[in-house]
Amino acid sequence: MSDPSVPEPDFAASQLPQLPGGILRVATYNIHKGVQGLGPARRLEIHNLGLAIEQLDADIVCLQEVRRSNRREAAYFDRWPLVPQAQYLAPEGYEAVYHTNAYTRHGEHGNALLTRWPVLESRHEDMSDHRFEQRGLLHACVQVQGTAVHTVVVHLGLVPGSRVRQVAQLQRYIRREVPEDAPLVVAGDFNDWGNQLSQMLAGFGLLEHGGASPVFTYPSRLPVARLDHVYARGLVPLSLTVPRGRIWWRMSDHLPLIAEFRL
Template sequence: MSRGEASAAIRVVTWNIHGGVGADRRCDLDRVATVIASLAPDILALQEVDGRAWAGRRPGAFERLAALLGGHVAEARLTGRGEGAYGHLLWSRWPLGEVAVRRLPGGRIEPRAVIDAVAETPLGRLRVLATHFGLAPGDRKRQSAFLAALPAERELPTVALGDFNDWRRNGSVARFLGAALPNVASLPTWPARRPFVPMDRIYASAGIPLAPVSIDLTLEARARRSSDHLPLAAMLALR
């Protein structure tokens, strides 16, 4: 995962890996890690990290990904225990401090949370909020309001990223998070086979330039074989 000396911008990536199950219905975290290595992220959020054997996944997903990625990892294990845990994680090339896993409101179908951490980047401290919102519209509205209130707690540049399960331009996610973190990177990411909705997004504080990065067709095909979402990458510049 090495990229040599730090550049003038930070590459941020979010990806719902669907437990490592892609178009061929095989669970393979090694090919997920290969796609991630090609994306060369500095900060990475992964959703649907899944070790539930009964759901056709392989036990120890969190442990396996931590070993494959190296670096610094913060976990939100929301259901299951031990190697059978399910949830999402945040990875950083640089140390992560002040890590907290905050439960989100709602979650009748399954519990939801945000990983709240500060990445000690060479360009300065960056607050990172990594999340995976719920499926119910009412839950997403409350989760959006909760997440949108967090940046005001501290005077730190902030980025929020994840699978928000909402693609509407006037939906609750866009309204609440767009007001708190007005710079947005989004591209169609779902379904991976023929993406047409921006389910996955990256939001950043005002004054932080943020630009989505298109991935080449070869890497897109590899990502499609690895998950039902495509990854979303963006370049973020700290001032």
């Protein structure tokens, strides 16, 4: 029995993570539904992805093409996780937020956010521009050392006109749902060949770190383009990197992108 004269420790405060040097590390990764290859040659990569995401050591991980369920693949693979992929991929101590974008014949998939910081609230908005592509945004407000950082995870369409309309919708959503003085991160797979959306995003304050050398994420085996981006407003961009090595291009058709910011 505890001594009432001794104050109880504040476990909530003591267990909160620290932000070394005030640097916020954000990663975005299209995981290709945790499976690589086609037909009988396809292989399950979700277990390797779980280890890889832990190695990213990011404060916030934004994921696209995350399966909540898929009955066909669950029957095909012996080691298919018993829990949804977002929950399975979350490292110990992280909170997982997920919302479905697309419903298919065998299941559903969407965007997810994993974070070592407390999630204050989360929302979803449908961004489908036509009936052939089901798209959406996931918005989570994360409390980082007492500061509410708004993070929006997106996976934009394959059609150029759709992407332009989806960025315009994103702008309206931010104006409606995110305070002007709040730090904001927008990350994901923009499908933006040639970086054509950056001017539109800069028009409402979203900027990305501009390094001296290009950073490519797609296709993962021999990357020649960057379809994945991490834009921010109200944060100072410090760096933008992509991990290299055979293990990374085996797990997905995209490479993860890691951005660091100063609060």
